[in-house]
Amino acid sequence: MAQSAVTRERLFALRETIAKLEGKPAPALAAAQSEALADNGLAAKNDSGPRLPLGIPALDEAIDGGLPLDGITEARTDLLREAGAGSGFVLALAAMLQRQVEESHSAPLPILWIADMVSTMEAGVPYAVGLRDFGLKPDQFFYASPRKLEDALWLAESAVESGVFPATVLEIRGNPKPFGLTESRRLSLRAKASKRPLFLLRQAGEEEASSAYFRFLAAPAPAQARPLPDGTMLGGSIGNPVFHLTLEKSRNPAPLSFLLEWNSHDRRFFAVSRSANPRLPDERAAHSGTPLSASSNRPDIKKEMGALLAFARSS
C-alpha cells in the first residue's frame, strides 16, 4: 500500500512537470487530478484560454471544446499536390475567426498569410477572388513572402505579438531543421502571451514533435454535390469542398478521422457522414486496367511482361 502511494506521488510529480511544460496552472491540475481519480473523464474542463469551436459536437468534445486561440494549431499535408486541402482547411479556420470578429460588431480584422517560397511555386499564391468566394475578405488579407525561414519565423512571432491579426498562418514546407521544437515552443509562448492563434500549415511534411496543441492531417476528399431546389443533388457537380481530417495529436489517445464540409456562405463547417460519401457510380472507376492511359505525345513506358527466370540454353 505504501509502495503504491509512493508510486502515485511520483506519478503526480511527473504530471505536474508535464503540466508546467504545457503551461497549465497548478490548481487546475489538481482539479483535473481529482477528476481523473473519480474516473470522471468526460467532464472536459474549459480551464485554458479562449477556444474556437468547430461547430460539430462530437469533434469539439475530442479537442476539448475547440481549437485554442492562444496557441499553435498545426495542419499538415502529406504531399504538396494536396496543398489545396491543407490551405483550404486553414483558410476556413481563418474565415471562422473573421466571422467571430464581425459578429461581435467590431471593425473587421485582417488575416496574415506567411508564405513559403517553394510551396508558392508549387501550389500558387492565395488568390484574392477565390478567397472572397471562400468566405474571406480580400481587402483584409495580408500576404507576406519572406525569403528565408528565419525571416518567416520572425514575421510570425512579431505578427502574433502585435495582436492585430485574429489568425496568422505560417506556411512551411517539409520539416526544416531550423524550425524545431525550440522555435515552435517560442512561438507557442508568444501566442499564449498575446492570446492570438497561430496556424502552422506544414506542406508535404512528416509528423514531428512540436508545441502545437493539435495537429491535423488534411487530405482531400470528394466534394459534396450541389443541392437542387427540390432537395435532390445535382449529379456530377462539385459543390462545397470537403476535407478529410485526421486528428493526429491531441489529448485523445486514438487518432480521430472525420470528414468536414466547408460552407463558404455560412462560414462554418458541417460534418459529412462517411456513408453518404457521394462518390459517383462512375464507370471508369470500375476499370481495373492500367492507370496510365494511352498517351498522345510522350513516349509510353512498356509494361513488364512477367517474371523472367532464365534464358534457354543456346548450346
Place this chain on the structure above:
Amino acid sequence: MRLTALDEAAEALKLRKHMGVAEARATYPKLDVIEDDPAANRRFLEAIADWCDRYTPLVALDGVDGLFLDITGCAHLFGGETPLLKDVLARLFQMGVDARGAISSSPGLSWAISRFGQGGIIEHGEVEQALAPLPVAALRLEEATIGALNKTGLKYVGDLLNAPRAPLARRFGGAVLLRLDQALGTDEEPVSPRLPVASLSVERRLIEPIGAEDDILALTGQVAVSLKPSLEARGIGGRIFELVLFRVDGKVFRISAGTAQPLREPKRIAALFAERLQAIHDDFDAGYGFEILRLNVLLHEDFVTSQGDFEHHQQKDASLAAFVDRVSARLGEDCLQTFQLRESHLPERAVIAVPAIDHLSAPKTREGHPPPARNERPIRILQKPEPMDAFAVEVPDGAPASFHWRRKQHRVLKSEGPERLATEWWLDGSDTGDRDYFRIEDDQGRRFWIYRHGHYERDATQNWYMHGVSA
C-alpha cells in the same frame, strides 16, 4: 595616353596637363603614372559631398573636382563665415584632401576666387575689385571663347568689365555676358542640390563619438522627441524618415525607413530604425564611432487626428500600421503585400498585389459592379499557368478524362464547366485564343482549376493548362 592630373611635385617639374605620357617619360624616366579612374574620382567626390552635408543640406557637385555649398542661413551655426571656411578646409586637410575654398555672394564668384584667386571671403562691396585681376578663364567659359577673347587682348575680367556690353555679346555670344553677370551676382544662378532636401531635420553633435547600436537608437529616440513639436506645429507626420550618421573618419551612412501612415511618435520612429539596423547589420560598420546624428523627414503628409472611441478602433489601426512599418523596415517593402481587386475577366489580371506600406492608408478601391455570374475561383492560383497533357476528351468541348501534370497521372471524376473567358483584345491583340476553364475533381478528391487554350472546334492545337488549386 595623356596626363590628366598632376600632383605638386610633377607640377614643379613643369609637366602640363594633356601632355603625352611618352613625352613626359622621355623627359623624366622615373615618372610614376597611375591610370585615371573617373568612376573612382566621382565616388570620392560624392563621399566628400556626403561629408559636407554636416554644414548644409544644399550640396551640389561641380564638374569632376568641385563642390558648391549653399550656406545661406547656416554660417552662424559655425560661428560665422570665416570660422566655417576654416573648419571645412582644416578638416579636409586632416583627411588628406588639398582643398581650396571661397565664400561669396554668388556661386560664379566663389568658383573664380577659389580656382584662380586667393580664396577666402569676398564681401558684398568688393566683388568687382576681386574679380578684375583674374584671367577670363575664371568666368567658366568654353575654351574657344577664351582663346578668342585672348586674341583680341581681353585677357582679364577687368577688361571685360570696362568693355561695352553690346559689342561683346555680338562678337562672343551671350554666354560671356551671362557668365560675367553670374559672377557679379546680378544674374541669379541656382545651385541644384544633389540630394532631395529634407522637409524637416534635427541633428545632434556629439563630443564623444558613439558606436554601439543601442546608443544610436537611444539618441535617435531623443532626437525624434525634439522633432515632434515641429511636426505638430505644421500639422504633419513623416512618411519617410532618414537617419544620417557621420562617422568620425568622414564616412556617412544614410538609412531610410518608410511608414504606412504619417508618423510622429518618437518611440515608433526609433523602433523603425531598430529594425533597419537589424536588417543592414552586416554592412553597418561603426568604426571609431559617429560624431553627428541627424534625423531627416524626407516625405511628409498631413496628419489626420481623429478622436478616440471606446472600442479602440484607432488603436487597432495604429498597431497594424506599426506592424506593417516594422516588417517593411526589416524585410523590405515588397515583403508584405495586400491584394487589390480590379475589374478584369482574366484571372491573373483581376488581382494585383501591392506593398502594404503604400496602401494601408490609401482609400479603399471603389467596389465596382457586383461580379458577374461565374464559377467559383480557386483559393490558390499558380503565378504562371503550367502546361499539362490531357487525354481522352470524351465530350467535345468538355473536360479531359485524365491528365498528366508534374509527372503524375490524375483521373478526372467530376468536372464543372466550361467557363469561357475571352482575353482582353485591347491589351493582348485579337489573335490570342480564348480560354475554357473547368473546375475538376480527381479520383483522390483533389480539386483543380484547369483551362483549355483555344476553341475545340476552331483551333487545331489545344493546349491544356493547370491554373489553380481549389480547396
